[in-house]
Amino acid sequence: MHIKPVVDDIYRLSVNIEDTNYLFEGIWPIPHGISINGYLIKAEKNVLIDLTQDIFSFPQEFVQQMGGVALDIEDIDILVVNHMEPDHSGWLREFCKRNSKAVIYCTKKAVPLLNAFAGVPAERAIAISDGMILEVGDYQLQFFDTPNIHWPETMMTYERKRKILFSCDAFGSYGSIDENAIFDDQVSSEKHAFFEQEALRYYANIVATFSPFVLKGLEKLSGLEVKVICPSHGIIWRENPAVIINHYQRYAEYCKGPAEREVTVVWSSMYGNTKQVLNLVIETLRKRDIPVHVFQVPGDEIGYILASAWKSAGLIFGMPTYEYKMFPPMAHVIDELQVKKVTNKKVFRFGSYGWSGGAQKDFENKTEKSGWDKLGYYEWQGAPTDQDKAAIQQELHTYCDALIEFTS
Numbered sequence: 001m002h003i004k005p006v007v008d009d010i011y012r013l014s015v016n017i018e019d020t021n022y023l024f025e026g027i028w029p030i031p032h033g034i035s036i037n038g039y040l041i042k043a044e045k046n047v048l049i050d051l052t053q054d055i056f057s058f059p060q061e062f063v064q065q066m067g068g069v070a071l072d073i074e075d076i077d078i079l080v081v082n083h084m085e086p087d088h089s090g091w092l093r094e095f096c097k098r099n100s101k102a103v104i105y106c107t108k109k110a111v112p113l114l115n116a117f118a119g120v121p122a123e124r125a126i127a128i129s130d131g132m133i134l135e136v137g138d139y140q141l142q143f144f145d146t147p148n149i150h151w152p153e154t155m156m157t158y159e160r161k162r163k164i165l166f167s168c169d170a171f172g173s174y175g176s177i178d179e180n181a182i183f184d185d186q187v188s189s190e191k192h193a194f195f196e197q198e199a200l201r202y203y204a205n206i207v208a209t210f211s212p213f214v215l216k217g218l219e220k221l222s223g224l225e226v227k228v229i230c231p232s233h234g235i236i237w238r239e240n241p242a243v244i245i246n247h248y249q250r251y252a253e254y255c256k257g258p259a260e261r262e263v264t265v266v267w268s269s270m271y272g273n274t275k276q277v278l279n280l281v282i283e284t285l286r287k288r289d290i291p292v293h294v295f296q297v298p299g300d301e302i303g304y305i306l307a308s309a310w311k312s313a314g315l316i317f318g319m320p321t322y323e324y325k326m327f328p329p330m331a332h333v334i335d336e337l338q339v340k341k342v343t344n345k346k347v348f349r350f351g352s353y354g355w356s357g358g359a360q361k362d363f364e365n366k367t368e369k370s371g372w373d374k375l376g377y378y379e380w381q382g383a384p385t386d387q388d389k390a391a392i393q394q395e396l397h398t399y400c401d402a403l404i405e406f407t408s
Protein backbone atom coordinates (compact mmCIF):
# COMPACT_ATOMS: atom_id res chain seq x y z
CA MET A 1 0.00 0.00 0.00
CA HIS A 2 1.18 3.53 -0.76
CA ILE A 3 0.63 6.80 1.05
CA LYS A 4 -2.44 8.57 -0.38
CA PRO A 5 -3.16 12.28 -0.50
CA VAL A 6 -6.45 13.36 1.07
CA VAL A 7 -6.44 17.16 0.79
CA ASP A 8 -3.38 19.43 0.33
CA ASP A 9 -0.59 18.02 2.52
CA ILE A 10 -2.84 15.70 4.47
CA TYR A 11 -2.18 12.06 3.69
CA ARG A 12 -3.67 8.72 4.59
CA LEU A 13 -1.46 5.89 5.85
CA SER A 14 -3.19 2.53 5.87
CA VAL A 15 -2.83 -1.20 6.27
CA ASN A 16 -5.34 -3.99 5.77
CA ILE A 17 -5.77 -7.00 8.03
CA GLU A 18 -6.24 -9.56 5.26
CA ASP A 19 -5.96 -12.76 7.33
CA THR A 20 -9.48 -14.17 7.13
CA ASN A 21 -8.88 -16.29 10.25
CA TYR A 22 -8.11 -13.18 12.28
CA LEU A 23 -10.80 -12.17 14.77
CA PHE A 24 -11.06 -8.43 15.27
CA GLU A 25 -11.00 -7.58 18.98
CA GLY A 26 -10.48 -11.32 19.44
CA ILE A 27 -14.17 -12.00 18.68
CA TRP A 28 -15.46 -10.56 15.41
CA PRO A 29 -14.91 -12.38 12.12
CA ILE A 30 -13.55 -10.24 9.31
CA PRO A 31 -14.03 -12.38 6.20
CA HIS A 32 -13.42 -9.30 4.05
CA GLY A 33 -10.64 -7.85 6.22
CA ILE A 34 -10.45 -4.42 7.83
CA SER A 35 -8.26 -1.40 7.25
CA ILE A 36 -6.44 0.55 9.94
CA ASN A 37 -5.91 4.14 8.88
CA GLY A 38 -3.68 6.86 10.29
CA TYR A 39 -3.31 10.38 8.90
CA LEU A 40 -0.21 12.44 8.33
CA ILE A 41 -0.06 16.22 7.98
CA LYS A 42 3.15 17.45 6.43
CA ALA A 43 3.62 20.98 7.68
CA GLU A 44 6.16 23.15 9.46
CA LYS A 45 5.59 20.70 12.27
CA ASN A 46 4.68 17.23 11.07
CA VAL A 47 1.61 15.72 12.63
CA LEU A 48 0.58 12.09 12.81
CA ILE A 49 -3.01 11.35 13.78
CA ASP A 50 -3.37 7.83 15.16
CA LEU A 51 -1.00 4.95 14.66
CA THR A 52 -1.50 1.31 13.86
CA GLN A 53 -1.59 -2.01 15.64
CA ASP A 54 1.78 -3.66 16.17
CA ILE A 55 1.01 -6.89 14.32
CA PHE A 56 2.23 -8.40 11.07
CA SER A 57 4.58 -5.79 9.61
CA PHE A 58 2.13 -2.90 10.06
CA PRO A 59 4.51 -0.44 11.77
CA GLN A 60 7.11 -1.01 9.05
CA GLU A 61 4.43 -0.46 6.42
CA PHE A 62 3.44 2.84 8.02
CA VAL A 63 7.10 3.92 8.03
CA GLN A 64 7.49 2.86 4.41
CA GLN A 65 4.40 4.85 3.45
CA MET A 66 5.70 7.92 5.31
CA GLY A 67 8.82 7.59 3.18
CA GLY A 68 6.59 8.36 0.19
CA VAL A 69 6.57 12.00 1.31
CA ALA A 70 10.18 11.88 2.51
CA LEU A 71 9.35 11.61 6.20
CA ASP A 72 10.57 9.16 8.80
CA ILE A 73 9.58 8.42 12.41
CA GLU A 74 12.05 10.99 13.76
CA ASP A 75 10.43 13.72 11.63
CA ILE A 76 7.11 13.58 13.46
CA ASP A 77 6.74 16.52 15.84
CA ILE A 78 3.18 16.01 17.03
CA LEU A 79 1.34 12.77 17.62
CA VAL A 80 -2.42 12.98 18.06
CA VAL A 81 -3.81 9.97 19.90
CA ASN A 82 -7.56 10.04 19.39
CA HIS A 83 -8.04 6.62 20.96
CA MET A 84 -5.90 4.26 23.00
CA GLU A 85 -7.36 0.98 21.77
CA PRO A 86 -4.39 -1.08 20.61
CA ASP A 87 -5.51 -1.30 16.97
CA HIS A 88 -4.56 2.40 16.79
CA SER A 89 -1.97 2.66 19.55
CA GLY A 90 -0.21 -0.71 19.54
CA TRP A 91 2.80 0.81 17.81
CA LEU A 92 3.04 3.65 20.38
CA ARG A 93 5.67 2.01 22.60
CA GLU A 94 8.12 1.45 19.74
CA PHE A 95 7.25 4.75 18.08
CA CYS A 96 8.09 6.69 21.26
CA LYS A 97 11.36 4.78 21.67
CA ARG A 98 12.44 5.79 18.18
CA ASN A 99 11.10 9.33 18.42
CA SER A 100 11.84 11.01 21.72
CA LYS A 101 10.72 14.50 20.74
CA ALA A 102 7.13 14.11 19.50
CA VAL A 103 4.55 15.73 21.77
CA ILE A 104 1.40 13.65 22.25
CA TYR A 105 -2.01 15.33 22.22
CA CYS A 106 -4.73 13.24 23.84
CA THR A 107 -7.52 13.54 26.39
CA LYS A 108 -6.87 13.75 30.11
CA LYS A 109 -8.27 10.25 30.50
CA ALA A 110 -5.84 8.91 27.89
CA VAL A 111 -2.74 10.15 29.75
CA PRO A 112 -2.55 7.29 32.30
CA LEU A 113 -3.39 4.84 29.51
CA LEU A 114 -0.30 5.96 27.58
CA ASN A 115 1.77 4.62 30.41
CA ALA A 116 -0.34 1.54 31.16
CA PHE A 117 -0.45 0.33 27.56
CA ALA A 118 2.79 1.66 26.11
CA GLY A 119 5.07 2.72 28.98
CA VAL A 120 4.91 6.32 27.77
CA PRO A 121 5.29 8.81 30.65
CA ALA A 122 2.72 11.54 31.25
CA GLU A 123 5.38 14.21 30.63
CA ARG A 124 5.25 13.46 26.94
CA ALA A 125 1.57 14.29 26.73
CA ILE A 126 -0.51 17.43 26.53
CA ALA A 127 -4.03 16.77 27.77
CA ILE A 128 -6.44 18.63 25.51
CA SER A 129 -9.35 20.67 26.72
CA ASP A 130 -12.60 20.24 24.82
CA GLY A 131 -12.64 22.47 21.73
CA MET A 132 -8.97 23.47 22.08
CA ILE A 133 -7.28 24.59 18.87
CA LEU A 134 -3.72 23.80 17.85
CA GLU A 135 -2.27 25.86 14.97
CA VAL A 136 0.26 24.02 12.85
CA GLY A 137 1.34 26.12 9.89
CA ASP A 138 -1.67 26.49 7.65
CA TYR A 139 -3.59 23.80 9.59
CA GLN A 140 -5.90 24.41 12.53
CA LEU A 141 -6.53 21.29 14.54
CA GLN A 142 -9.42 21.38 16.97
CA PHE A 143 -9.85 18.61 19.52
CA PHE A 144 -13.20 17.40 20.79
CA ASP A 145 -13.76 15.15 23.76
CA THR A 146 -16.10 12.39 22.56
CA PRO A 147 -16.15 10.00 25.51
CA ASN A 148 -17.23 6.43 24.90
CA ILE A 149 -17.12 6.60 21.14
CA HIS A 150 -15.56 4.18 21.78
CA TRP A 151 -13.60 4.16 25.08
CA PRO A 152 -13.92 6.77 27.84
CA GLU A 153 -10.72 8.50 26.68
CA THR A 154 -11.71 8.85 23.03
CA MET A 155 -11.60 12.16 21.17
CA MET A 156 -11.90 13.41 17.61
CA THR A 157 -9.77 15.90 15.71
CA TYR A 158 -11.21 18.46 13.30
CA GLU A 159 -9.16 20.44 10.80
CA ARG A 160 -11.00 23.74 10.75
CA LYS A 161 -9.79 25.29 7.50
CA ARG A 162 -10.51 22.29 5.30
CA LYS A 163 -13.38 21.00 7.46
CA ILE A 164 -12.00 17.51 7.84
CA LEU A 165 -13.03 15.30 10.74
CA PHE A 166 -10.59 12.64 11.91
CA SER A 167 -13.20 10.59 13.70
CA CYS A 168 -11.22 7.50 14.74
CA ASP A 169 -13.64 4.58 15.39
CA ALA A 170 -16.78 6.61 14.67
CA PHE A 171 -18.04 6.27 11.09
CA GLY A 172 -15.74 3.30 10.55
CA SER A 173 -16.46 0.01 8.87
CA TYR A 174 -15.04 -3.43 8.32
CA GLY A 175 -13.63 -4.33 4.93
CA SER A 176 -10.16 -4.07 3.41
CA ILE A 177 -9.55 -1.05 1.23
CA ASP A 178 -8.26 -1.19 -2.30
CA GLU A 179 -5.52 1.39 -2.54
CA ASN A 180 -7.03 2.75 -5.75
CA ALA A 181 -10.42 3.31 -4.18
CA ILE A 182 -10.02 4.93 -0.79
CA PHE A 183 -12.80 7.54 -1.10
CA ASP A 184 -16.58 7.02 -1.20
CA ASP A 185 -16.66 8.45 -4.75
CA GLN A 186 -14.02 5.99 -5.98
CA VAL A 187 -15.79 2.76 -5.03
CA SER A 188 -18.40 1.03 -7.20
CA SER A 189 -22.03 1.22 -6.10
CA GLU A 190 -21.81 -2.43 -4.96
CA LYS A 191 -18.71 -1.66 -2.91
CA HIS A 192 -20.39 1.45 -1.51
CA ALA A 193 -23.34 -0.66 -0.36
CA PHE A 194 -20.87 -3.20 1.06
CA PHE A 195 -19.13 -0.55 3.18
CA GLU A 196 -22.48 0.78 4.38
CA GLN A 197 -23.50 -2.74 5.42
CA GLU A 198 -20.13 -3.35 7.07
CA ALA A 199 -20.44 -0.01 8.88
CA LEU A 200 -23.65 -1.32 10.44
CA ARG A 201 -21.96 -4.56 11.48
CA TYR A 202 -19.01 -2.58 12.87
CA TYR A 203 -21.44 -0.32 14.73
CA ALA A 204 -23.42 -3.22 16.21
CA ASN A 205 -20.27 -5.10 17.23
CA ILE A 206 -18.09 -2.27 18.51
CA VAL A 207 -20.06 0.91 19.17
CA ALA A 208 -23.71 -0.01 19.82
CA THR A 209 -23.35 -0.38 23.59
CA PHE A 210 -22.37 3.28 23.72
CA SER A 211 -25.20 4.61 21.57
CA PRO A 212 -26.35 7.25 24.10
CA PHE A 213 -22.79 8.66 23.91
CA VAL A 214 -22.90 8.55 20.12
CA LEU A 215 -26.03 10.71 20.23
CA LYS A 216 -24.26 13.17 22.57
CA GLY A 217 -21.19 13.20 20.32
CA LEU A 218 -23.27 13.80 17.19
CA GLU A 219 -25.04 16.64 18.99
CA LYS A 220 -21.71 18.17 19.94
CA LEU A 221 -20.38 17.93 16.38
CA SER A 222 -23.61 19.08 14.76
CA GLY A 223 -22.43 22.69 14.70
CA LEU A 224 -19.41 21.80 12.57
CA GLU A 225 -19.44 21.83 8.81
CA VAL A 226 -17.87 18.52 7.84
CA LYS A 227 -16.68 18.17 4.26
CA VAL A 228 -14.58 15.06 4.71
CA ILE A 229 -14.72 12.26 7.27
CA CYS A 230 -11.46 10.40 7.77
CA PRO A 231 -12.19 7.39 9.99
CA SER A 232 -9.62 4.98 11.34
CA HIS A 233 -11.31 2.03 9.63
CA GLY A 234 -12.84 1.97 6.18
CA ILE A 235 -13.23 4.42 3.33
CA ILE A 236 -12.93 8.20 3.53
CA TRP A 237 -16.27 9.98 3.05
CA ARG A 238 -15.73 13.12 0.96
CA GLU A 239 -18.39 13.08 -1.76
CA ASN A 240 -21.26 12.64 0.65
CA PRO A 241 -20.29 12.40 4.31
CA ALA A 242 -23.96 12.87 5.23
CA VAL A 243 -24.53 9.23 4.18
CA ILE A 244 -22.51 7.83 7.05
CA ILE A 245 -23.50 10.60 9.49
CA ASN A 246 -27.19 9.87 8.87
CA HIS A 247 -26.63 6.14 9.27
CA TYR A 248 -24.95 6.78 12.61
CA GLN A 249 -27.72 9.05 13.79
CA ARG A 250 -30.28 6.37 12.92
CA TYR A 251 -28.32 3.46 14.41
CA ALA A 252 -27.75 5.37 17.65
CA GLU A 253 -31.42 6.31 17.92
CA TYR A 254 -32.40 2.63 17.92
CA CYS A 255 -31.23 2.59 21.56
CA LYS A 256 -34.22 4.68 22.58
CA GLY A 257 -36.91 3.95 20.00
CA PRO A 258 -38.02 1.47 17.35
CA ALA A 259 -35.59 0.26 14.75
CA GLU A 260 -36.75 -0.79 11.23
CA ARG A 261 -39.91 -2.75 10.57
CA GLU A 262 -37.96 -5.98 10.16
CA VAL A 263 -37.64 -9.16 12.19
CA THR A 264 -34.51 -11.09 13.03
CA VAL A 265 -35.35 -14.75 13.62
CA VAL A 266 -32.72 -16.79 15.47
CA TRP A 267 -33.38 -20.50 15.76
CA SER A 268 -31.84 -23.77 16.97
CA SER A 269 -33.08 -27.31 16.86
CA MET A 270 -31.47 -30.58 17.90
CA TYR A 271 -33.88 -33.05 16.27
CA GLY A 272 -36.04 -30.91 13.99
CA ASN A 273 -39.19 -30.45 16.12
CA THR A 274 -38.60 -26.72 16.63
CA LYS A 275 -37.42 -26.38 13.05
CA GLN A 276 -40.75 -27.74 11.82
CA VAL A 277 -42.44 -24.39 12.48
CA LEU A 278 -39.65 -22.19 11.17
CA ASN A 279 -41.07 -21.91 7.65
CA LEU A 280 -44.46 -21.11 9.07
CA VAL A 281 -42.94 -18.24 11.06
CA ILE A 282 -41.10 -16.88 8.02
CA GLU A 283 -44.14 -17.21 5.73
CA THR A 284 -46.46 -15.52 8.20
CA LEU A 285 -44.13 -12.53 8.56
CA ARG A 286 -43.66 -12.28 4.79
CA LYS A 287 -47.40 -12.39 4.22
CA ARG A 288 -47.57 -9.32 6.45
CA ASP A 289 -44.85 -7.63 4.31
CA ILE A 290 -42.31 -7.74 7.11
CA PRO A 291 -38.74 -8.45 5.95
CA VAL A 292 -37.19 -11.38 7.80
CA HIS A 293 -33.54 -12.19 8.49
CA VAL A 294 -32.93 -15.77 9.58
CA PHE A 295 -29.98 -17.09 11.58
CA GLN A 296 -29.27 -20.52 12.99
CA VAL A 297 -27.20 -21.15 16.09
CA PRO A 298 -24.74 -22.64 16.49
CA GLY A 299 -23.42 -21.91 13.04
CA ASP A 300 -24.14 -18.34 12.18
CA GLU A 301 -21.76 -15.81 13.68
CA ILE A 302 -22.90 -13.68 16.57
CA GLY A 303 -21.39 -10.54 14.95
CA TYR A 304 -23.82 -10.84 12.02
CA ILE A 305 -26.75 -11.66 14.30
CA LEU A 306 -26.02 -8.53 16.33
CA ALA A 307 -26.01 -6.31 13.24
CA SER A 308 -29.33 -7.70 12.07
CA ALA A 309 -30.88 -7.56 15.53
CA TRP A 310 -29.73 -3.97 16.07
CA LYS A 311 -31.52 -2.87 12.90
CA SER A 312 -34.68 -4.95 13.46
CA ALA A 313 -37.56 -3.73 15.61
CA GLY A 314 -38.60 -7.35 16.11
CA LEU A 315 -36.78 -10.41 17.43
CA ILE A 316 -38.09 -13.96 17.34
CA PHE A 317 -36.28 -16.83 19.01
CA GLY A 318 -36.96 -20.49 18.30
CA MET A 319 -35.22 -23.04 20.54
CA PRO A 320 -36.02 -26.23 22.44
CA THR A 321 -35.55 -27.04 26.11
CA TYR A 322 -32.18 -28.51 27.00
CA GLU A 323 -31.56 -29.78 30.53
CA TYR A 324 -34.35 -27.61 31.96
CA LYS A 325 -32.98 -24.49 30.28
CA MET A 326 -32.69 -22.85 26.87
CA PHE A 327 -30.61 -24.68 24.29
CA PRO A 328 -27.12 -23.41 25.36
CA PRO A 329 -25.93 -21.77 22.12
CA MET A 330 -29.12 -19.67 22.16
CA ALA A 331 -28.49 -18.67 25.78
CA HIS A 332 -25.18 -17.26 24.59
CA VAL A 333 -26.93 -15.22 21.86
CA ILE A 334 -29.49 -13.87 24.33
CA ASP A 335 -26.69 -12.92 26.68
CA GLU A 336 -24.63 -11.20 23.99
CA LEU A 337 -27.63 -9.22 22.72
CA GLN A 338 -28.03 -7.81 26.21
CA VAL A 339 -24.33 -7.05 26.64
CA LYS A 340 -24.63 -4.97 23.46
CA LYS A 341 -27.75 -3.30 24.84
CA VAL A 342 -29.98 -4.43 21.99
CA THR A 343 -33.15 -3.03 23.47
CA ASN A 344 -36.61 -1.68 22.52
CA LYS A 345 -37.61 -4.84 20.67
CA LYS A 346 -40.88 -6.67 20.17
CA VAL A 347 -40.11 -10.28 21.02
CA PHE A 348 -41.69 -13.69 20.50
CA ARG A 349 -40.40 -17.16 21.34
CA PHE A 350 -41.32 -20.65 20.20
CA GLY A 351 -39.91 -24.10 20.86
CA SER A 352 -40.43 -27.77 21.57
CA TYR A 353 -39.84 -29.67 24.81
CA GLY A 354 -39.80 -33.33 25.79
CA TRP A 355 -41.50 -33.70 29.17
CA SER A 356 -41.78 -30.64 31.45
CA GLY A 357 -39.96 -27.89 29.52
CA GLY A 358 -37.87 -25.18 31.18
CA ALA A 359 -36.59 -23.07 28.28
CA GLN A 360 -39.35 -20.49 28.62
CA LYS A 361 -38.72 -19.93 32.33
CA ASP A 362 -35.00 -19.64 31.67
CA PHE A 363 -35.70 -17.21 28.81
CA GLU A 364 -37.92 -15.07 31.07
CA ASN A 365 -35.27 -15.01 33.81
CA LYS A 366 -32.39 -14.21 31.48
CA THR A 367 -34.25 -11.39 29.73
CA GLU A 368 -35.77 -9.77 32.80
CA LYS A 369 -33.75 -6.58 32.35
CA SER A 370 -33.56 -6.64 28.56
CA GLY A 371 -36.02 -3.84 27.88
CA TRP A 372 -37.74 -6.19 25.42
CA ASP A 373 -41.48 -6.22 25.06
CA LYS A 374 -42.12 -9.97 25.19
CA LEU A 375 -45.39 -10.24 23.35
CA GLY A 376 -45.89 -13.95 23.65
CA TYR A 377 -44.54 -17.44 23.24
CA TYR A 378 -45.67 -20.82 22.08
CA GLU A 379 -44.37 -24.17 23.32
CA TRP A 380 -45.41 -27.70 22.48
CA GLN A 381 -44.42 -31.22 23.46
CA GLY A 382 -42.51 -33.24 20.89
CA ALA A 383 -43.53 -32.69 17.28
CA PRO A 384 -45.92 -29.82 16.48
CA THR A 385 -49.48 -30.85 15.58
CA ASP A 386 -51.70 -29.04 13.08
CA GLN A 387 -53.42 -27.51 16.07
CA ASP A 388 -50.08 -26.19 17.37
CA LYS A 389 -49.30 -24.74 13.97
CA ALA A 390 -52.64 -22.96 13.74
CA ALA A 391 -52.19 -21.57 17.26
CA ILE A 392 -48.67 -20.30 16.51
CA GLN A 393 -49.92 -18.64 13.35
CA GLN A 394 -52.60 -16.84 15.32
CA GLU A 395 -50.06 -15.69 17.94
CA LEU A 396 -47.79 -14.47 15.18
CA HIS A 397 -50.51 -12.35 13.60
CA THR A 398 -51.03 -10.65 16.96
CA TYR A 399 -47.26 -10.16 17.13
CA CYS A 400 -47.19 -8.62 13.63
CA ASP A 401 -50.02 -6.23 14.54
CA ALA A 402 -48.01 -4.98 17.52
CA LEU A 403 -44.80 -4.68 15.50
CA ILE A 404 -46.53 -2.73 12.74
CA GLU A 405 -48.07 -0.37 15.26
CA PHE A 406 -44.71 0.04 17.02
CA THR A 407 -42.93 0.99 13.79
CA SER A 408 -45.65 3.18 12.31
Ligand SMILES: Cc1cc2nc3c(=O)[nH]c(=O)nc-3n(C[C@H](O)[C@H](O)[C@H](O)COP(=O)(O)O)c2cc1C
Nearest residue numbers: 269270271272273274320323324353354355356357
Ligand atom coordinates in the same frame (compact mmCIF):
# COMPACT_ATOMS: atom_id res chain seq x y z
C1 LIG B 1 -29.67 -33.29 25.70
C2 LIG B 1 -31.15 -33.09 25.81
C3 LIG B 1 -31.66 -32.47 26.95
C4 LIG B 1 -33.03 -32.29 27.08
N1 LIG B 1 -33.52 -31.70 28.20
C5 LIG B 1 -34.86 -31.54 28.34
C6 LIG B 1 -35.42 -30.98 29.52
O1 LIG B 1 -34.72 -30.64 30.46
N2 LIG B 1 -36.75 -30.83 29.62
C7 LIG B 1 -37.58 -31.22 28.60
O2 LIG B 1 -38.78 -31.06 28.74
N3 LIG B 1 -37.08 -31.75 27.46
C8 LIG B 1 -35.74 -31.91 27.31
N4 LIG B 1 -35.22 -32.47 26.18
C9 LIG B 1 -36.13 -32.87 25.11
C10 LIG B 1 -36.19 -31.87 23.99
O3 LIG B 1 -36.55 -30.61 24.46
C11 LIG B 1 -37.18 -32.37 22.94
O4 LIG B 1 -36.67 -33.54 22.37
C12 LIG B 1 -37.51 -31.36 21.87
O5 LIG B 1 -38.49 -31.90 21.04
C13 LIG B 1 -36.26 -31.05 21.07
O6 LIG B 1 -36.59 -30.12 20.08
P1 LIG B 1 -35.78 -30.11 18.69
O7 LIG B 1 -36.20 -31.33 17.92
O8 LIG B 1 -36.19 -28.85 18.03
O9 LIG B 1 -34.35 -30.16 19.03
C14 LIG B 1 -33.89 -32.68 26.04
C15 LIG B 1 -33.36 -33.27 24.91
C16 LIG B 1 -31.99 -33.47 24.80
C17 LIG B 1 -31.46 -34.13 23.57
